[in-house]
Amino acid sequence: AGAGQGSPASGAGQRPPASAQRTPEPGSHGPETGSIRINSGKVSVMGAENRSTSATKDPSAPLPKREGKSATPAVPRGRKTAEAKPAARARPAAKAGKQRKAVTPSSAESKSRTIVAFPESPRRKLRRRLWIGGxxxxxxxxxxxxxxxxxPVLAIQTVSVSGTDLTRKEAxxxxxxxxxxxxxxxxxxxDVKALLTNFPAVDDVAVEAKPPSELGVRVVExxxxxxxxxxxxxxxxxxDGKRLATVGKRGDAELPLIDGSTAGEDPEIFxxxxxxxxxxxxxxLAKLEHASxxxxxxxxxxxxxxxxxxxxxADQLExxxxxxxxxLKAKQPEGGIQVYDVSxxxxxxTR
Structure with missing residues (x-):
């Protein structure tokens, strides 16, 4: 009996090596239910659903999936993932009574038949025409x-001048x-007045266009x-005492005469x-001869x-x-009037 314990050939009472495992028979689809797998000191019992229960838990091994629940990995409490948001925002399914009915060709055709094209109102048509015309x-x-x-169709070719008495038109x-x-x-x-600044008698001008090519100028002296x-x-x-024009003789102008010496001696009197x-x-003025x-x-x-x-x-002039x-227009008394005093x-x- 002592010799039998140390003999290697004896297989009774000896534990199979750690790497030994049952080899499935040909034609089988995996380990049979209740079979034992020994791997690196770990003993696993295979159940009916090919799930293994490890005697020694491996912290790095993934968690087993549970039937009847989503395969989405568990999310720690307090965190939200991008994949979880769409599920949270998903709206509940509409009730069966409120679901939209599908539009069939027959229903669309029936709706198109109910559309009635009314003619445009006269007021709106008139408003549109007025707007386009405007x-x-x-x-x-x-x-x-x-x-x-x-x-250049209306370019000036001739110039005519009117309203002058003291200035020559040709000039x-x-x-x-x-x-x-x-x-x-x-x-x-x-523009016209700027060209006539050298004519002292010209006070103002008025321009008149005479198409196609004539410019009329009316002068105010x-x-x-x-x-x-x-x-x-x-x-x-x-x-204002401004000299407007010259005359050759005293009789050429029916206006009172003022001596030029007065203007030179005392401008205020002038x-x-x-x-x-x-x-x-x-x-x-035409009846006056002299002023002094x-x-x-x-x-x-x-x-x-x-x-x-x-x-x-010069007070109360008017x-x-x-x-x-x-x-002057009143009837003259007998003997006439020689002096008019209107001071x-x-x-x-009168006297």
Whole structure:
């Protein structure tokens, strides 16, 4: 018996090696139920569902799957994964009663048959036509304006001048020659006036376009109120004392005469004389021969028939002018009137 314990040939009572395992028989699909697998000191019992229960747990081994639950790996509490969000946001299935009905060709055809096309209302049609017509008119107007302003079709070829008495028309036409070639709509009153600054009698101008190529210029001149005698020359002056033009003889202008020495000696007296004469109408000025003054308060006028007018100062010019005009038109008393005193217009005196 002692010799039998140490004999290697004896297989009774000896444990099979650790690496030994049952080999499945040919034709079988895996370990049989209840078979034992011995591997590296681990004993596993194979069940009916090929699940192994390890005697020694391996921390690195994956958790076994459970039947009846999702195969999604467990997520630690408090964390959310990208795969879990869509499931959380998934809406519950609609109830059977609220599910949309599928649109079949027959139902779509029946709906199309129920659509009725109503004719456009007359008011809406009129509004649309007016809108289209308005837009078209604006576009045509802009195009026409562009043609008129920038096209050489309306270029100036001739210039005509009217309204001049103190200035020669030929001289004005010659001064306006630089305007030739410019389109008529581009020429303004300021453009014409800028070319006539060398003519003192011209006060203002008005431009008139005469298509296709003529520019009309109407001149407004200063109104002369007196004739200023300087030596042997006679000049027409306005209310500001500005010299407008010259005349060859005293009789060429039916205006009162002012001695030029007065203007040179005392400009204030000269301004007073011109202001008094400017207040009188043209028909009255034509009856005056001379105007003089020694001071600003002693203005005197002399008529062409030799009668005298005591005017006084430059106060109440309009009232004095109306009173003096009324006295001239009034019936003359016997013996006539030699002196008209309107220095106090509310109490005029004649003698």
């Amino acid at each position: 837009v078209t008119a604006v576009v045509l107007f802009i195009a026409l304006l562009a043609v008129l302003v920038f096209s 004005l036409v010659e001064a306006l020659q630089p305007l030739k070639g410019k389109p008529l709509p581009q020429v303004t009153d300021q 200063h109104v002369p109120v007196a004739v200023l005698k300087t030596g042997k020359k006679f000049a027409l002056i306005n209310a 301004r007073t004389l011109t202001a008094v004469l400017a207040a009188l109408p043209q028909d009255v 003054a020694k001071t600003v308060d002693s203005v005197e006028l002399q008529l062409t028939n030799g009668k005298k007018v005591i005017w006084g100062n 009232l004095k002018a109306r009173v003096f005009e009324a006295l 106090t217009p509310t109490r005029p005196v």
